[in-house]
Amino acid sequence: MRRPRALRSGWSLLLALGAVTTLVLLSLHARPMSSLQTRSPRDAPETTQAPKTPAQPPARPRPAPCLPNTSLAAHPDFAAQPTHVRDFLLYRHCRDFPTLQDAPAAKCASRVFLLLAIKSSPANYERRDVVRRTWGQERQVQGLALRRLFLVGTAAHPHEAAKVNRLLALEAREHGDILQWDFHDSFFNLTLKQVLFLEWLKARCPNASFLLNGDDDVFAHTDNMVTFLRDHNPERHLFVGHLIQGVGPIRSPWSKYFVPRLVMAAEHYPPYCGGGGFLLSRFTAHALQRAASVLDLLPIDDVFLGQCLRHQGLRPASHSGVRTAGLQAPSDRLSSFDPCYYRELLLVHRFLPYEMLLMWEALHKPDLACGRQTRVY
Numbered sequence: 001m002r003r004p005r006a007l008r009s010g011w012s013l014l015l016a017l018g019a020v021t022t023l024v025l026l027s028l029h030a031r032p033m034s035s036l037q038t039r040s041p042r043d044a045p046e047t048t049q050a051p052k053t054p055a056q057p058p059a060r061p062r063p064a065p066c067l068p069n070t071s072l073a074a075h076p077d078f079a080a081q082p083t084h085v086r087d088f089l090l091y092r093h094c095r096d097f098p099t100l101q102d103a104p105a106a107k108c109a110s111r112v113f114l115l116l117a118i119k120s121s122p123a124n125y126e127r128r129d130v131v132r133r134t135w136g137q138e139r140q141v142q143g144l145a146l147r148r149l150f151l152v153g154t155a156a157h158p159h160e161a162a163k164v165n166r167l168l169a170l171e172a173r174e175h176g177d178i179l180q181w182d183f184h185d186s187f188f189n190l191t192l193k194q195v196l197f198l199e200w201l202k203a204r205c206p207n208a209s210f211l212l213n214g215d216d217d218v219f220a221h222t223d224n225m226v227t228f229l230r231d232h233n234p235e236r237h238l239f240v241g242h243l244i245q246g247v248g249p250i251r252s253p254w255s256k257y258f259v260p261r262l263v264m265a266a267e268h269y270p271p272y273c274g275g276g277g278f279l280l281s282r283f284t285a286h287a288l289q290r291a292a293s294v295l296d297l298l299p300i301d302d303v304f305l306g307q308c309l310r311h312q313g314l315r316p317a318s319h320s321g322v323r324t325a326g327l328q329a330p331s332d333r334l335s336s337f338d339p340c341y342y343r344e345l346l347l348v349h350r351f352l353p354y355e356m357l358l359m360w361e362a363l364h365k366p367d368l369a370c371g372r373q374t375r376v377y
């Protein structure tokens with residue numbers, strides 16, 4: 001959830017316009033699988049240490065399939081809920097899902113300064129591809145190691161799932177950056193994705209100093225992030241992003257963010273950071289994991305993490321360099337595509353894959369001369 005959702009009706013026109021734009025953008029993203037084959041051999045593999053055959057951890061026994069909690073269906077309001085809400089309620093208690101693709105053991109074998117944990121849907125191949133080639137490159141920044149992982153579930157329909165699972169297996173083999181679980185990757189299951197990731201982190205990468213947790217359509221200025229994070233202690237609380245407070249559940253069934261009273265009765269959300277992208281320390285990630293293991297899941301993942309922070313007596317904070325709302329995406333507006341502007345930011349939502357490539361290029365031009373020297377971070 002990225003926008004502060006004040007319940008003002010004047011926004012609905014804006015939201016409708018946004019929805020149309022999103023549809024157009026989504027249709028631009030949809031490209032046939034064949035683009036995989038057209039990938040040029042010139043796209044040299046990155047200089048990462050990820051081995052070609054990932055060393056897998058000892059296999060966990062495959063959990064028994066989680067059965068729906070049908071006692072909920074007896075509630076008088078249940079039948080009237082949209083399908084995804086009913087699905088959420090029926091499977092809310094399910095948290096144990098098999099790992100389909102795990103990160104190679106080498107991912108966290110050496111000291112990781114910043115782990116990029118990027119939420120991605122199975123079919124978002126182009127977005128992952130461009131993130132790998134741009135801001136998500138596994139590299140050293142100021143002598144500190146960046147590592148990358150995409151967090152993915154499975155497609156809803158068996159045929160599509162089989163297809164994208166093959167794609168993800170291929171990507172895992174080639175790049176060693178896929179963490180995939182066998183659950184339906186839907187908007188209302190993003191919280192499940194976060195919870196499974198926090199568990200994975202505790203078990204497999206507990207020593208990563210800092211994390212970026214975000215979407216696959218943001219532009220993250222990873223160089224600036226390292227500069228910012230260097231001054232922080234990974235053993236202290238840190239959770240910064242686009243701070244949202246004073247909002248509560250949307251009760252309009254047509255909204256993507258609709259949360260009925262049956263799911264959450266309270267009218268207020270705790271303060272939280274928009275899920276487009278936020279930074280946190282190892283200390284805070286472990287605190288979140290402890291809270292997540294005891295709290296009931298809420299379908300909006302960033303709000304759920306806000307609940308986890310509150311449970312642990314911690315607060316999220318605002319960072320002016322994180323723009324997941326209220327900033328014009330670069331698109332065709334040349335002025336807002338000015339690399340000098342982005343040079344000062346930590347993270348901007350939302351970019352098309354080709355825009356990421358252009359911005360990355362522009363920011364790394366050795367002759368990039370910018371007049372303005374103010375730093376917002």
Ligand SMILES: *[C@@H]1O[C@H](CO)[C@@H](O)[C@H](O)[C@H]1NC(C)=O
Pocket residue numbers: 069071072093
């Ligand atoms: C199933 O739902 C009922 C009614 O909400 C609840 O009391 C019970 O704890 C749930 N069971 C599980 C396994 O979550």
Ligand SMILES: *[C@@H]1O[C@H](CO)[C@@H](O)[C@H](O)[C@H]1NC(C)=O
Pocket residue numbers: 084085087088091182183184185186187188189
């Ligand atoms: C979440 O994933 C589980 C496992 O695939 C599925 O049973 C459930 O319907 C999903 N929930 C939503 C809201 O998509």
Ligand SMILES: *[C@@H]1O[C@H](CO)[C@@H](O)[C@H](O)[C@H]1NC(C)=O
Pocket residue numbers: 108204205206207
């Ligand atoms: C994490 O660091 C601690 C202390 O430096 C060390 O004892 C432990 O083995 C490390 N764990 C991993 C998984 O690297």
